[in-house]
Amino acid sequence: MTIFGKQNEPMTSVHLRRMVISAMFLSLALVIRTLFRMYVPIFGESGIRISVHGIFSAMPAILFGPIYGAIVSGLTDFIGFQISPSGTFLPQLTLSAALGGFVRGGIWMIIRGKSTFLMRNLVLVISVLLLTIGTYNIFTLNSDGVGRTFYEPFTLELSENAQGQTVRTIDYDSIDTANMSAISRMAITRSINTRDPAEGLGEFIMFVTTAMVGSGIFGLLLIGVDWVVNKFLLKGKTEVKTMSLLLSMMTAAVLVSTINTIVFRYTIFTSWQLLPFSVVWLPRAMQTIATTTVMTYFVAMLLGVLERQPYLKGIVK
Numbered sequence: 431m432t433i434f435g436k437q438n439e440p441m442t443s444v445h446l447r448r449m450v451i452s453a454m455f456l457s458l459a460l461v462i463r464t465l466f467r468m469y470v471p472i473f474g475e476s477g478i479r480i481s482v483h484g485i486f487s488a489m490p491a492i493l494f495g496p497i498y499g500a501i502v503s504g505l506t507d508f509i510g511f512q513i514s515p516s517g518t519f520l521p522q523l524t525l526s527a528a529l530g531g532f533v534r535g536g537i538w539m540i541i542r543g544k545s546t547f548l549m550r551n552l553v554l555v556i557s558v559l560l561l562t563i564g565t566y567n568i569f570t571l572n573s574d575g576v577g578r579t580f581y582e583p584f585t586l587e588l589s590e591n592a593q594g595q596t597v598r599t600i601d602y603d604s605i606d607t608a609n610m611s612a613i614s615r616m617a618i619t620r621s622i623n624t625r626d627p628a629e630g631l632g633e634f635i636m637f638v639t640t641a642m643v644g645s646g647i648f649g650l651l652l653i654g655v656d657w658v659v660n661k662f663l664l665k666g667k668t669e670v671k672t673m674s675l676l677l678s679m680m681t682a683a684v685l686v687s688t689i690n691t692i693v694f695r696y697t698i699f700t701s702w703q704l705l706p707f708s709v710v711w712l713p714r715a716m717q718t719i720a721t722t723t724v725m726t727y728f729v730a731m732l733l734g735v736l737e738r739q740p741y742l743k744g745i746v747k
Contacts, residue, residue: 444745448498451745452490456502456509459487463510480717483510485725485732488679491535492733493746503531518698526689534682541674549673550653557649564642567613571635574614578632613638640708648684648719652676655723659730672730679726680719687711687718 463483487506491499507527511519541549571577584604605622607615617638621630656673691711695702702710736742 447745448490448494451742452494452498452502455486455489456505459483459485459502459506460510460513462486463506464514480721482721482725482728484683484722485728487531488534488725488729489732489736491531492538492675492678492729493736493742494535495539496532496535499531499535500528501531503534504528520693520697522693522697523690526686526693529689530682530686533685534678537681538674538678541677542671544671544674546671546673549671549677550656553649553653553673553677557646557653559646560642560649561646564639564644564646567638567642570611570613571617571639574610576610576614576617576631576635578628578635580618580631581628636707644708644712644715648680651719652680655719655726659723659727672726675730675733676723676726679722679729683718683722684715687714690714 460483462485463481467479467481467483483506487503488499490502504524504527507524511524605618607618610618617631617634620634621627624630652673656676659672659676688711691702691707691714695707695710737746
């Protein structure tokens with residue numbers, strides 16, 4: 431029985447053929463992950479890992495869809511750690527890797543056939559909108575005096591509960607939101623009744639300012655990277671729509687990097703808790719964007735070659 435045969439030859443089931451090819455990419459990813467990787471310290475911890483094994487672990491998601499992407503990405507992290515342990519094994523990282531593979535394959539399946547012109551303009555509009563809203567929120571919150579230390583003048587007492595957590599007692603009657611903007615009132619309303627209002631306020635502010643501005647800049651970077659890749663690297667060597675591929679690869683990569691930063695912050699790199707989340711996240715995100723840009727170029731080339739192979743017809747989603 432032939433796995434890679436001609437159309438008129440006996441073949442195994444579609445799923446088995448996909449599993450065989452996925453296993454091949456898994457093996458390549460594990461070899462690259464084990465032999466070619468480096469760690470860059472940030473804020474006293476080895477918080478950045480640089481590797482290009484994602485070129486191969488991403489291929490099952492791109493070729494066969496989110497389920498295969500999740501399985502191969504998760505196994506790459508889990509088996510890779512067993513082969514070459516580094517530090518403490520964190521199952522959360524394996525789950526985030528699997529989630530990244532699922533998101534990568536899901537987004538690619540949805541947008542792979544869309545027009546490049548349409549995708550670029552859609553990303554441009556959304557990016558400018560997020561950038562504008564985030565910038566507006568920054569100025570509005572600052573003008574209202576709503577920041578991470580907003581509750582300090584209204585704090586009556588700081589105490590610890592039975593679990594050792596800090597509890598802040600606030601003089602709610604002294605807080606006047608009547609003359610504040612809608613976004614400032616929303617920030618205070620959503621955080622004032624939480625266990626730690628100061629922390630809740632800080633997280634909300636980060637979401638409506640740093641996260642929005644960062645997402646807008648990220649989208650504009652995607653457009654720039656797509657132009658550079660097509661203009662200077664691919665030069666018409668493949669028909670793969672790189673804007674769609676970049677969106678799939680980058681979204682999954684930044685999502686995984688963000689989740690992993692949170693996991694590291696509250697598990698093995700507890701010193702990061704002394705720093706604002708954005709300060710720790712930004713260098714990791716920049717490295718992720720740079721590495722993923724390079725990997726996307728090679729994935730586009732590899733995908734262009736593979737999609738022309740007759741043995742893949744009928745099993746590629």
